[in-house]
Amino acid sequence: MPPFPMGQPSLRSMASSPSAVATATPSAGSDLLDDQWTSSLTSGLAGLVLVWYVVMWAISGLGLSVAIRRYRPRPVAPPLDTPTPKPGVSILRPLKGLDPNLYENLLSSFTQDYPGPLEIIFSLADENDRALGVVRELIDRFGAREGREDGVDVRVVVGETPLGPNPKINNLAKPFALAKYDHLWVLDSGILLPSRQTLSRAIDQFLLNPGPSSSVSSTSYLPSSGHKTEKQRVGLVHHVPFAVIPPRGNRPLGSWLERVFLNGNHAKMYLAINKLSTSSSSSSSLMCNRRTNPDELTDATFWDSKLKPSYRTELDSCVMGKSNFYLKSDVQKIIPGRKPPNPASNPPPILGLASFSPYLAEDNMLALSLMHQLSIRHSIETPDVAINLIGPMTFRDYFWRRVRWIRVRKEMTKAATLVEPLTESVVLGFLTFWALRTYLSESFFGNLVWWKAFLAFWIIHWTSWATLDWKVMTSLSPTPSEESGERFQLLGAWMIRECLAFPVWVVAMMGNxxxxxxxxxxxxxxxxxxxxxxxxxxxxxxxxxxxxxxxxxxxxxxxxxxxxxxxxxxxxxx
Structure with missing residues (x-):
């Protein structure tokens, strides 16, 4: 059998033909360079994957650390006892239909132990909405009326203002304008407050951080956000959502998937990114961007066309609009985006809440605008969660819900959405094993069959990932024993959710x-x-x-x- 395949010259013929040698040598050298370049590129990509894997574990570990230190201690520290009088608060609760546990959700607003003035405004788009009956029942029980000193000031607003495609903004427009107090607390109808002191502890964030003149010190449950952000006042307080399925009734697969997503992957990233943003001075999963330098704004309210902003290596906090505090006077000064409104524009810009009606993700856009235009910061440093009661949700409902919000998010934060699969356990696990095999195939794996090596790696990787998500979930839970009693159902839902993450992302990226x-x-x-x-x-x-x-x-x-x-x-x- 010849030493070369047919059609290739032998060594003897090459030696006897100088022209053949001259022709073959450059080709061989080119192939060698190509192989070296390919090998270097592969090694470089594998190295980046391994570095990213370590970074993701560091971020996940930070989220777990925040969950344990801030939410696990029980009992929770009481609100501050300061001589500063508590400001008046207007609670705005937009309603549509009979959400699960609606009576108890709304009841938790009435039972807040708050020493300052308080009003509650319920808003409905349609007078035939069945939620109106629940509201009237609560008003009869708790509402202020003549001869009763302990009643709560309650108002009901029926009829929306058609401002844009966002139905929540349309529903909030009237109560926003009617609110008596500057401090607004916007609460979704599906949110149950876990404590009677939730409102007081949130207001403490505004009192502790009113700006550079503040002389109030932090308490044990309000860790310092550090660095130069202490000079910035707090202008938005929000809570991490914690999903709960009612213990009785219909509990389809989609509800379990939503529960493990919000309480695991979403919660740890939400906490970690908000911690990084306040420490360096904000999804998605995960609306995080570079932020402009607010110190270069010549006027905190108006835009200077000569401004050339620089960029700090800082993150915007991730804000979900299920439970948000902010000042009415702040919202009335801003428009969507990073640049403050230009008073010289013709026609003049629409300011305030109405300007956010074109955005379905109005919560994140509003938070981003407050941060950049008014140079204020966000706070999530209270030990309370926003308990989100999840109703019956089918597998299809869950799938398209996740697709919907990725499609909304990708047009607002493209870069973060494009790298999102690299933050999920399945895609990252496959890439990491490939990187390890690239570097360690000879010295580490030896004669071990590759699929056995992969199986060993995957068991360690996925078990560790699931354990971390589980610890985040139980740390946030007001009743950890309930999660422990359903650990097998939650584990099964977690595995399905992790495997679905990439297909959901692919479908979401294929349309708008x-x-x-x-x-x-x-x-x-x-x-x-x-x-x-x-x-x-x-x-x-x-x-x-x-x-x-x-x-x-x-x-x-x-x-x-x-x-x-x-x-x-x-x-x-x-």
Whole structure:
């Protein structure tokens, strides 16, 4: 058998033919360089994966550390006893339909042990909404009336203001304008307050950090946020959501998936990123961006066209709008985005809550705008969670709910959304094993069959990941014994959720249309949403424009052009 395959020269023929040697040598050298370049690239990518794996474990560990130190100690420290009088607070609760546990959720607003003035405003878009009956029952029981000194000041607002596609903003517009007090607490109808002191402890955050003139010191349950952010006043207080499924009744798979997502992966990242943002002075899963330097703003309220902002290596905090405190006067000064409004613009900009109605993720946009335009910071440093009662949710409901919010988020924070799969245990686990095999295949694995090595790695990796998520969940839980009694159901749901994360992300990246409360919207490239009406030609064009902004747009455009016989150079402008 010849030493070379047919068609290749032998060593003797190459030696006798100088031209053959001259021809073959550059080719061999080129192949060698290509192999070296490929090997270097592979090693470099493997190294980056291993570094990222360590970073993800560090972030996850930080989230667990915050959960243990801030939420696990029981009993919870009482609110501050300071001579400073408590400010008046207006609790705004927008309602739509009969949410699970609605009576107890709303009841927890009435039973707050708060020494300052308090009012509660319920708002409904439709007078036929069944939630109105629950509200009237609570008002009869707790509402202020003549001859009763312990009653709560309660108002009910019926009828929304059509400002934009976001139904929550439309529902909040009237109560926002009617609120008597500057301190507003916006609470979703699905939120149950875990303690009678939740309101008092949240207000303490405003009193402890009113600005540079503050002389009040921090307490044990309010750790210092450190560094130069102590000079910034707190302008928004929020709570990490903690999902609970009612112990009785219908409990489909989707409800379990939502529960393990919110209480595990979402909670640890929410806590870690907010801790990093307050320490360096804000999803998603995870709306985090670089923030501009607020010290360069010549006026905290107005935009200077000559401003050239620099960038610090700081994170925006992640804010979820289930339980948010902020000042009415602050919101009335801002518009969506990082730049303050320009008073010289023509026409003048719409300020305040109404300007956020085009965004479905109004909570994060509002928080981002407060931080950048007014140079204030956020706080999540109270030991209370926002208990989120989850109703019956099918597998399909869960899947498309996650798709919806990724599609909303990706147009607001593209970079964070693109790397999201690299924060999930399944994708990161496969990549990490590949990186380990790249570096350690000879010295570490030896003669071990690769799938056995993978199985050993995967057991260690996934067990460690699940254990960390479990500890975060039980640390946040007001009743950890309930989680312990359902550990096997939670583990099964956790495994399904982890395996679903990447398929959900892929589907979400392939489109920009979302369905919410029976309506269809398209999320535009600037993060705004537009409702699509049946038979609305403009709406269809907006859908197509939104689809072209996704990562698969180029391929879809080529396929569409081929089908229409238009040629590749012609791009539709619709």
């Amino acid at each position: 249309t979302v369905e919410w409360r029976g309506r269809t919207y398209v999320v535009l490239p600037d993060g705004k949403a537009k409702e699509v009406q049946n038979g609305d030609g403009n709406g269809v064009e907006e859908v197509e424009a939104g689809e072209r902004s996704t990562m698969f747009a180029w391929f879809r455009s080529r396929r569409r052009q081929q089908a229409q016989g238009l040629g590749y150079e012609r791009i539709s402008s619709s």
